[in-house]
Amino acid sequence: MSLRTKLMLALLFTGLASVAMVGGLASYGLGKKVDIIRRQAAAEHFYSAVSDYLRPYGSWQAANQAEPFDLYMRRVRPAPADHLPPPELLRDRRGPPPPRADGDAPFHFILADQDFAVLLGAGVYRPGEPLPQAARRDARPVMVNGKVAAYISPEGVLTPSKEEQQYLDAMNEALWAGVSGAALLALALGVLLSRGLSRQLRHLISAVRAIEQGSLRQNVPVEGHDEVALLARAFNEMSAQLARSHEALQDSHRTISTQADQLRELSVRDALTGLHNRRYFDEQAASLYRHALRYQRPFAVVIADIDFFKRINDQHTHATGDAVLRAVGEIFRAHMRESDLVARYGGEEFVMAFPETGLAQAAALCDKLRELIAAHPWQELNPRLAVTISIGVAADLQAGSAEAMLQQADAMLYRAKQDGRNRVCSLAA
Numbered sequence: 001m002s003l004r005t006k007l008m009l010a011l012l013f014t015g016l017a018s019v020a021m022v023g024g025l026a027s028y029g030l031g032k033k034v035d036i037i038r039r040q041a042a043a044e045h046f047y048s049a050v051s052d053y054l055r056p057y058g059s060w061q062a063a064n065q066a067e068p069f070d071l072y073m074r075r076v077r078p079a080p081a082d083h084l085p086p087p088e089l090l091r092d093r094r095g096p097p098p099p100r101a102d103g104d105a106p107f108h109f110i111l112a113d114q115d116f117a118v119l120l121g122a123g124v125y126r127p128g129e130p131l132p133q134a135a136r137r138d139a140r141p142v143m144v145n146g147k148v149a150a151y152i153s154p155e156g157v158l159t160p161s162k163e164e165q166q167y168l169d170a171m172n173e174a175l176w177a178g179v180s181g182a183a184l185l186a187l188a189l190g191v192l193l194s195r196g197l198s199r200q201l202r203h204l205i206s207a208v209r210a211i212e213q214g215s216l217r218q219n220v221p222v223e224g225h226d227e228v229a230l231l232a233r234a235f236n237e238m239s240a241q242l243a244r245s246h247e248a249l250q251d252s253h254r255t256i257s258t259q260a261d262q263l264r265e266l267s268v269r270d271a272l273t274g275l276h277n278r279r280y281f282d283e284q285a286a287s288l289y290r291h292a293l294r295y296q297r298p299f300a301v302v303i304a305d306i307d308f309f310k311r312i313n314d315q316h317t318h319a320t321g322d323a324v325l326r327a328v329g330e331i332f333r334a335h336m337r338e339s340d341l342v343a344r345y346g347g348e349e350f351v352m353a354f355p356e357t358g359l360a361q362a363a364a365l366c367d368k369l370r371e372l373i374a375a376h377p378w379q380e381l382n383p384r385l386a387v388t389i390s391i392g393v394a395a396d397l398q399a400g401s402a403e404a405m406l407q408q409a410d411a412m413l414y415r416a417k418q419d420g421r422n423r424v425c426s427l428a429a
């Protein structure tokens with residue numbers, strides 16, 4: 001059962017119960033009040049009638065002999081039929097009193113003489129029998145010439161008159177109309193309140209789902225100042241805080257990621273020439289070798305070494321040596337394919353790996369590089385500077401590994417140095 005239905009039912013039941021209680025109490029109290037007023041009026045009526053009846057004679061016996069009480073009443077004090085006890089009760093001509101029936105007994109009075117002997121038993125007591133102590137307590141004395149001539153004791157309940165009953169019925173109808181109206185009002189209020197409440201809760205639920213799916217910045221409408229509004233406001237603040245924290249986290253994650261990339265790049269780069277370093281070359285060359293071996297594709301590795309580099313350093317300063325290293329690296333980089341690999345291997349040594357390149361093709365490319373370096377305008381760096389390189393090339397996949405191929409290329413480099421430098425030597429497969 002939804003919260004809305006529960007709230008509506010609670011309001012409906014509370015409204016109905018309270019209105020029914022108020023209606024019931026009002027109806028009961030009204031009936032009771034009417035009964036008391038009528039009882040007092042009837043008692044007053046009967047008291048004055050008995051007083052008037054006894055006054056000329058002084059006693060019940062004398063008065064009754066002159067004119068029976070019921071005839072007297074009908075003659076001098078006509079009363080609405082339902083206010084007077086039936087004549088047979090007044091006369092007491094019936095036999096023993098009927099058993100007391102609970103419920104709708106008529107309202108009437110018992111009349112007793114000055115000694116509490118019953119004169120009119122009203123169908124409850126027989127004439128002459130002593131009035132019980134309980135009835136004596138409520139008995140009202142009828143005074144004639146300063147003496148108690150009789151006692152009147154109320155008995156039974158008053159049945160409302162037709163008009164009074166209609167009045168009571170109208171009051172009850174009005175009360176029940178009030179109950180029905182209050183029930184409808186409770187229902188309408190329940191619908192209104194629960195609609196507002198469930199609308200706000202629905203907003204919160206869909207915002208929580210959106211956050212769950214990654215949209216952290218949510219803003220639900222805040223209506224009023226109740227607890228749900230407080231909850232909505234706190235939710236909005238929490239959502240904004242969450243979004244801010246997430247953005248800050250993403251920023252720092254981006255910074256860390258960029259710095260990690262930079263560190264990774266730095267760790268595989270040579271600081272002087274900007275080319276990749278030996279560690280990177282070894283990893284990549286091994287991978288290129290495995291690929292070439294598996295698919296039986298041509299693959300060549302190269303070692304290049306600047307000739308008499310020690311002399312360059314010595315004769316033209318270490319800084320000139322550094323500039324030469326940078327320039328040679330730049331020439332290599334500029335004349336490589338994207339797929340080729342070039343790295344500074346250490347000192348004045350450079351290594352290269354050429355995928356999809358056979359020995360002759362690699363040797364030709366190396367010779368071109370050698371020529372480019374020899375022809376480079378080194379005089380711009382230093383008027384007497386001249387730079388050449390020696391290169392060893394290997395392209396035998398049977399060597400067993402990229403490292404082994406590099407050793408073969410190193411052997412070829414050694415031969416190039418031995419043969420007079422500024423040349424390319426290659427190992428035929």
Ligand SMILES: Nc1nc2c(ncn2[C@@H]2O[C@H](COP(=O)(O)OP(=O)(O)OP(=O)(O)O)[C@@H](O)[C@H]2O)c(=O)[nH]1
Nearest residue numbers: 305306307308309310311313318319321322347348
């Ligand atoms: N300027 C400079 N010199 C370096 C660097 N790394 C190594 N060297 C120098 O390079 C020189 C290499 O000399 P050698 O190994 O004797 O070889 P070479 O003088 O080139 O002679 P060959 O290789 O036989 O032609 C050494 O003097 C090193 O100090 C560097 O980063 N910058």
